[in-house]
Amino acid sequence: MIEQRELFVKQFNVSVVIDVLRATSTVITALSNGAKSIIPVSTVEQALDLKHRHPEYIIAGERGGEKIEGFQLGNSPTEYTEAVVRDKTIVLTTSNGTNAIIHASNLAERVLIASFLNLTTVVRELAGYDSSTNIVIVCAGNNGEISYEDTQVAGAIISKLIKERVHYLSDSSKIAMKLWDALKKPDFSGEHAKKLSQLGFDKDLELCQKVDYMPILAELMDCKIIKVE
Numbered sequence: 001m002i003e004q005r006e007l008f009v010k011q012f013n014v015s016v017v018i019d020v021l022r023a024t025s026t027v028i029t030a031l032s033n034g035a036k037s038i039i040p041v042s043t044v045e046q047a048l049d050l051k052h053r054h055p056e057y058i059i060a061g062e063r064g065g066e067k068i069e070g071f072q073l074g075n076s077p078t079e080y081t082e083a084v085v086r087d088k089t090i091v092l093t094t095s096n097g098t099n100a101i102i103h104a105s106n107l108a109e110r111v112l113i114a115s116f117l118n119l120t121t122v123v124r125e126l127a128g129y130d131s132s133t134n135i136v137i138v139c140a141g142n143n144g145e146i147s148y149e150d151t152q153v154a155g156a157i158i159s160k161l162i163k164e165r166v167h168y169l170s171d172s173s174k175i176a177m178k179l180w181d182a183l184k185k186p187d188f189s190g191e192h193a194k195k196l197s198q199l200g201f202d203k204d205l206e207l208c209q210k211v212d213y214m215p216i217l218a219e220l221m222d223c224k225i226i227k228v229e
């Protein structure tokens, strides 16, 4: 019998997932500080189930921006210090970012994780592909709304790549690129940044806008995000 998933042809060669505030910044920080892997899941129940089967895993995530009750970590990248995460497997569930990563894995053969923290590393990886490669950028957004910060990183990637290899750009890609070309540096004046500031997460905002501060390449492989470079 042929399994269904073998018949499913993915639409894109490569996807890049962006959730600057805060899931992909958290993933990059955790891996940069030595975490073994991050398992993105959609629901609290899935995270608890994995914890039940693997008590050594750390369960982490947020709802409404705040740490989920009974979980060991929230979604603040600043919590993911080396002392806390080194050699650990972390199961992460967040409002937007982890679902975007799972969605991207259905769209593309390869899933890369991007943020301001590892911007140039991601661009360098993408620049290695020739112009026949289909690349999709998945911005997590905020509960179905566009995200100002995610669009900036998307624009920065496209702006840097276009000189190298891009032949076709969608309208949303053009908008993102024009935004970044006008800004040229992170602008955290959007709605989500304000909300996080009100919740007391100013230190996260400071960290998440540091361009190339953690120059690692992170990729989803067999349902786990690992550092590949």
Ligand SMILES: O=C(O)[C@H](CS(=O)(=O)O)OP(=O)(O)O
Pocket (backbone or CB within 6 Å): 019, 021, 022, 023, 024, 062, 063, 064, 065, 066, 075, 094, 095, 096, 097, 098, 140, 141, 142, 192, 195, 196
């Ligand atoms: O934790 C975050 O920053 C958000 C949730 S909220 O918009 O702050 O409520 O989750 P994410 O999945 O990282 O967008």
Ligand SMILES: [Mg+2]
Pocket (backbone or CB within 6 Å): 019, 020, 021, 022, 023, 096, 097, 140, 141, 142, 147
């Ligand atoms: Mg977000």
